[in-house]
Amino acid sequence: MRTTLCDTLGIEHPIVGFTPSEHVAAAISRAGGLGVLGCVRFNDPDELDAALDWMDANTGGKPYGVDVVMPAKIPTEGAAVDLAEYIPPEHRDFVRRTLDELGVPELPADEQQREGVLGWLHSVARSHVDVALRHPVRLIANALGSPPVDVIEQAHQHDVLVAALAGKAEHAVRHVDNGVDIVVAQGHEAGGHTGEIASMVLVPEVVDAVGDRVPVLAAGGIGSGRQVAAALALGASGAWMGSYWLTTVEYQQIPGNSVTQQALLAAGSSDTVRSRIYTGKPARLLKTRWTDAWAVDGAPDPLPMPLQNILVSEAHQRIMRAEDPSVVSMPVGQIVGRMNEVRPVADVMADLLAELDKTITGLNDLR
């Protein structure tokens, strides 16, 4: 199964896998897809550099990409310590009280509070790009749509392609006008930042809007070969999958992730919620006692990006250490209902491709 995307990216199968884990990303690339490492968790560019060194040594020479979080317009920003001044005390009180009520322990005294996930800041995202371009990355994807034009030009000078997520056809066209090489049409059912329009409608709309200017990847709701076949039927050149890799064996290699996996394995497709509590922009998350607490009457409205992430940053650290699946704070799509066992990336990929082939044979036999 080859599409134009395979040639564009130099990959074997039209499957792009987004993941916050370098172990998962490398395994996706080794399995013939394109592993895309999410950079947002790397506050320190040197940490990202080390992770990409590890990728370079562990992808078997196969291509890989990175994903940054960068608005097209460069915002006014300060250090986290300055931004924190804009957070109302009522919001801080709500978070503190909620964590107590949920039974989430305080951080140990010896664990210094980190300064939040600064990858949401433009300057940090830009440092991610600089680091990535020192490595043989094939693709830089931006979760917030088109990156600034100078970043696109910088990538192109290094012969690196740029992908951008779009939740509407008009955004996709704007991205391509800015020089983006691949559009990721992210449907409502997707995990993380997502719009209102579901994949069934969004994908052909984006495909028709960009025409043959760039390939389109379908994102949102994909975790089986039938769904990859549906994405290709809708006109996509391949699938962008994020959630589905969260229950792989390789994902367990980051400490704390097995508690997250417990929560994901138990969840059905109805157990997600689209909320602004994670970043300040609407993002689909696993529905847990943490998201429930923000949905009750009297809970404060989430703050705008990047303040909301700074507000909940310590909460996320505490939740990660709590080892309680019922309070997990985790972006995931509706496909979580199909994430019911922990398997190696290679097995996931093999099953996807086999079912994809079987599905197309089945469609053909109907005629």
Add this chain to the structure above:
Amino acid sequence: MRTTLCDTLGIEHPIVGFTPSEHVAAAISRAGGLGVLGCVRFNDPDELDAALDWMDANTGGKPYGVDVVMPAKIPTEGAAVDLAEYIPPEHRDFVRRTLDELGVPELPADEQQREGVLGWLHSVARSHVDVALRHPVRLIANALGSPPVDVIEQAHQHDVLVAALAGKAEHAVRHVDNGVDIVVAQGHEAGGHTGEIASMVLVPEVVDAVGDRVPVLAAGGIGSGRQVAAALALGASGAWMGSYWLTTVEYQQIPGNSVTQQALLAAGSSDTVRSRIYTGKPARLLKTRWTDAWAVDGAPDPLPMPLQNILVSEAHQRIMRAEDPSVVSMPVGQIVGRMNEVRPVADVMADLLAELDKTITGLNDLR
């Protein structure tokens, strides 16, 4: 292109078309699909009887179906005049004030106020079933899921199949356990009553949950051959399409519908909203100044079914007469973004089938 559904229903193409218009329904059946006439607008069983007489004379002997709105549990109910007592005066004031602000004229003095759309009442829906079973209908579909078991048995005694809409896999299984013959998996992107789970995730989930017990139709977001191909790839035996027929030539034959069509033709895929204001249960509607008015701070919460429909019934009559596309109150799915010209049903069907075939050829060529 034939699936098991074609044999089950005795139709040529795996396309089932729901519509409130007998003209559209008959045209869908004549074109080789199954036209399904929505009954909810018929307060008087004799009117439905006359419409089905017309269908019998105008489907060229091809099979057709009807759609009723019937909860599985028989509710306590009274006449509209009794039920009206449960409507708070603040709600009535809000509706009256809103219509004035939107510039929607009062009904002419000589037009007597109808008693609301009583098809939402169980007793009226049951009379629809009784009328339908006196005609050669092939299918009775229920928009609210499984009808009461005695209604299913009554249909089966007349050799009529029963279909039920489902927004979750567990609902689909319950429907089949009750004796339902066909499940319609209705994704979040669909018009009218719809759940949270989008088609890309819902369809394979429902297909896997019901196994080979019954065929599954995919509903929500379908208006092109690529989308029908995607539905089949996801494991559906066919497509259930509702919105897309609203911009057909045949739909214009009901007075007032051309204003609705103007509004639909102008709308994009972002111009819908899922709201309880139409029936009391979440339903996707065209986003207009009418839906906007219910979304502002201070607007009342919609009432439960069937009170909400009684509340807005006169408003809907006034809106229908207003000839103002900007205040239309109309269920429609996100596929409205692809509804950009008025065409005959036969042309829509021919294009669907041609694109479906081309899509499967294209998928096959990728291997």
